[in-house]
Amino acid sequence: MTQKLLVYCCLFFYCSLFAQTKVGGRVIDESGEPIAFANVMFKENPTVGVITNDDGTFYLETDETYKVLTVSLLGFAAQDIDLTKKVTYNLEVVLTEGEQLDEVVVYFGKTSKKNNPAIDILKKIWAKKRDNGLNRFKQYEFDKYEKVEFDLNTIDSTLVNSKLFKGMEFIFKEVDTSSITGKTYLPMFINEAVYEVYGDNKLGKQVERLTGNRNSGFSSNQNIISFVQDLYSEYNIYNNYMVFFDKSFTSPLSKTGVDVYNYVLNDSTFIDNKWCYNIVYYPRRKNELTFKGDFWVNDTTFAVKNINLQVTRSANINWVKDIYIEQDFEVVNDSTFLLKRDYMMSDFSLNKKEKSRGIYGKRTTVYDNYVFDKEKPRSFYEAKVDPYNEKAYNRDDTFWENSRLEELNKDERKVYNMLDTLKTVPKFKRLYSLASILGSGYIEFDKMNFDFGPIFSTFGYNEREGVRVRAGGRTYFGQNDKWRIEGYTAYGFKDNQFKYGISGKILLDRKNRLIISAGNRRDIEQIGVSLTSTNDVLGRSFASSSVFTSGSNNTLTNINLSTVAVEFEPAKNLILKTQGSYRMLRSALPDIFSLSYVDSESLTGVENETNQLDIITSLEYTPKRKTIGYGVERRNVNDDYARYMVLYTGGLKGMVDSDFDYQKIQLYYRQPINIGGFGRLTSTIEAGKTFGEVPLSLLSVIPGNQTYFSIFNTFPNLDFYEFVTDSYVSLHLEHNFNGRLFSRIPFLRKLNWREIVGVRGAYGTLSDENIALSAPASIVLQAPDSKPYWEYSFGIGNIFKVFRIDFNFRGNYLDTPGARPFSVTGAFGFYF
Structure with a gap:
């Protein structure tokens, strides 16, 4: 989210349209x-x-x-x-x-x-909504045209004459005016797409096939494209809630709308030979996620003919000054109203002052050529196709002239040529590069097909290395690269040692996303900060590189990790992966923290280093996840999908001097849920069991958090290695009310703070055999087996729009030596 919000600060351009x-x-x-x-x-x-x-x-x-x-x-x-x-x-x-x-x-x-005719009509809309639209037919087909545009708004003489645009004045020759806000603006990005959509209400299936796509402006930058894709949020005015930017807005047609909106029957007249009522609505209270506007509804079908929705200025949402939506419905016959045109405009701005400058994000979707009750076999909807249709991205002008369901105006037609010219201006290229660095964290060297970074990982600190610097990079030929190599090197000024990591991956089959990868890393890491973890060669431990920690950060591990893996996607969002990994693990601070274990074959009876060969098979399912890119790497567009994962790890003793023979099964489930107007709940459940005797370095550590940062899925009042298990179950719940409670308190309402509550717990066991096998001199191995360990927290988010602070309380095990009953953690980020 932080990257997406930083991206829009870099976008600019121009246009003109005159109304009467x-x-x-x-x-x-x-x-x-x-x-x-x-x-x-x-x-x-x-x-x-x-x-x-x-x-x-x-x-x-x-x-x-x-x-x-x-x-x-x-x-x-x-x-x-x-x-x-x-x-x-x-x-x-x-x-x-x-x-x-x-x-x-x-x-x-x-x-x-009571006795409100507008609400009487609203009740009839509720009763009829499932009988309206596409729900009336067994099967349906239609064409869909989408146009997404981003514009720099509030163009005035101060901006035109500013040093920022010196040498680029030609973009201001013509300026358009928004028909919604009356502000001038300059188009800077436009994307067009044409789809064929097929659906079957009996099967509950729908497929959408892209037949054409083209864009202008920053079409090669995945961060910007990902941000643009956020405007493709699906919403239905008949649903109780409409979700934009991870926030649930109460629909004016919602059954809960009577509690948050005022409704007034305002007018009635004929529209397209249908008698319609006009209902005006506006919020009952400030600061809630609501709209204001009006809609026209037919007097017999009680289907909406058209509606407009505008987010109230007081709504508790950051960086978005306005959201405006218009939907027009087509009268197909006496009883059917189908969506014809859907327009959405968002005004992104650093503040909500009327004259503040910002970015318009506009999406127009037009629907036409409906066909009904034309049955297709189930195999038609379940057939897997190559997601990247190269022909669709190379359509000529004739295709677009014939396929657009809504014509571009004269200035939109100029955007393609004007942006090509703008990108040849050296100053603009420098501005674009700066914005790209902020958005992606990488410095691009186009001529070398190489990106340097991520720059946000440059500095760190820990007890072993002291001050740590890190530099790295990756190959980058384009957003759909079939192969990629990336790596880094790091240096610690206290231990005077270099570390490194390097990995490579190649996409062999795009349709089934068959990928082979391999890599090696030699570095210092804080292991035990995640229960369900994969051996990511370039993964970076937040604890080993934090600048600030609570207490001594001395439970660090020297790791030499080598991996080779193969993965493929047999069905959409279902990934099967098999990985071989070889790890060499030993304490980075052996005088303070021990990873030694009892070894009867050793001359001393104790072995200080674990050498382990594992075969890991994982199955991951992420329903409703949306991605962009068709190369070896993809970017997630949304974050509201569930994640299910099953991992099986088999340790192989004897092969390449591997030390232990064991099996481990782990389960992981994560689900963010928008609970209507009550905010967003994120829940995670993890469970696992290890079969066989293994030392501390291979056990499952309940993840503590000795940093001052609020990190989900960790326990902020636990030290690293405070609880160690071979069987465990863990639950994390965090609910963000998005300011619903504070909005009812007059003196807090204007602050737009957001209340956050969390509960987390873990239960686990540790066998006597595993305790006896490990020989740590610095810590006592214990598991939360007498009763589940738990914590709770209260937090305030959206402080000055970017800060969050959490007050964390330890629920039990308070008699443990060195136990921290209370802690304060915080976070920084850009969130809507």
Whole structure:
């Protein structure tokens, strides 16, 4: 998330579109206070209108020419303003208390839930929603066209004349104006895609086949593309909640909407020969994740004809000033309304001030050519195809002219050529490179096909190495590379030793994602910080490189790890992997921390180093995960998917001097869930058992956390190696209320803090044989076997939008020597 939020700061460009009537301004009362949720419409056509923002501002634009603007609100005298010009900005409308015209029925304040005709209509929408749309048919097919655009907004003379754009002034020759906000903007990225969609409601199956895709701007940068893909969040206005940027917004059509929205029956008229009601809605309270807007609904099917939704300015969401959605539905026959056009605009900005500059992210989706009840066999929906259709990415202009379901305007057509020109400007290339470094953590050397980094891993500290510096890089020819080599070297100024790691992987079959990889690492690591871990050659332990730790960070291990692995994906998001690993493990600080074990064949009876050959087979399933890229590496677009994993490890004694023969089975489950308007719950369950006798270096350590950072899936009040097991089960629960509770407290409401609670526990056992086998002189081996160990925490997130602090309490085992009953940890990050 941090990378995605940093990425949008680098994007720029231009465009122009002129409507017939534009009007914007502010509505205030006689004392100068802003009036929120006032109704602003054209008197000649009351169906074209908006509701003022929290600060009383509004903007209205239409292709038609209108002469009179009507502004009204219950309890105030309505005003008709003559529009003498086609474009009128900075209009100030003062409403005075008094009678309101009978035909204007928009309310301010709380409306009644009883005897409210708007809510009576809403109940009928609930009853009919499963019978509307595509649900009416057994099978369906349609074409879908998507256009995603990013624009730099609020273009003024200060920006045009700034040193930042010196040498790039040509991009400002033409500037477009948003029909939603009235702000000027410069397009800087556009992506078009055409799909064929097939679905079967009886089978519960749907497939989407890409037939064409092209983009402009930063099309080769995976970080930017990943950020753009976030706008492809699927939402349904009929669902109770609509999820954007990991936040659940209550839909105005939700059954829970009556508790968070005010509803008013505002008007009725014919639309496409269908009698429709207009319902205006707005939030009952500030700071909650809600919308304001209106919708038109048919009087017989109670299907929505069109709807607009705008996130209220007070909503507890960071870096997004506005979210605006419009959906239009097509009348197919007397009883069927199908989605025709879906438009979504997000205004990304560092703050929510009206004149603040930011980035528009806009997505337009158009649907057409519906075909129904044309049955296809189940094999059609289950057939696995190559996800990368090279032909789809190389379509000519004729294809796009014939396949677009909505034409580009004249300035959108120029974006492709203009951005190609812009990227030849040396100054722009430098700005783009800087933004790319912040987003990806790598410095690109295009001519060498090499990236240096990650730069965020340059410095660290631990007891063995002292100050540690690290430098590395990777090959990079493009986002769909079939092979990649990466590596690093590190140096500790205290032990005066170099460390290194190198790995390589190659994609042999793209359809089934058959990948072979191998690598070697010699370094210092804090093992035992994860129960269900894989032997990632270039994995980096947070404990061995933390600058700040709680207590001595001296339980470190010298590791020499070599791996070779093969993996493939027999079904979507199902990965089967087999890996051979050889590890040489010994204490990095033997005078303080021991990894020795009893060995009757040793001359001293004790062996200080473990040599171990393992064969690890894992099965991982991540349903609903979305990715980008078709090469050997892919990037996740979303993070709301479940993760299931099963690992089997077999130790082979005797082969290449391997020391132990054992088996280990481990299970892992992680699930983030958005619980409606109550926030987001993340849960993790892990379980495992080791069969056979193994020393401390191969046992399962309950992961402690001696850093000052809040790290999920660790126990912040446990020291490293405080609990060691050969059989275990662990549970972690963390719930972020996203400010729902604090929003009810007046003096906390404006801070937009978010309350976080966590509970975690672990139970495990350790056999007497394994205790006897290990010979550590520095720690006492014990497991939480008399009762489960548990902790709980209370946290506050979104402090100054970027900080989080957690107060952690130890629930039991308080009599353990050196036990930490309380700790404070924190985190830094950019989150929506």
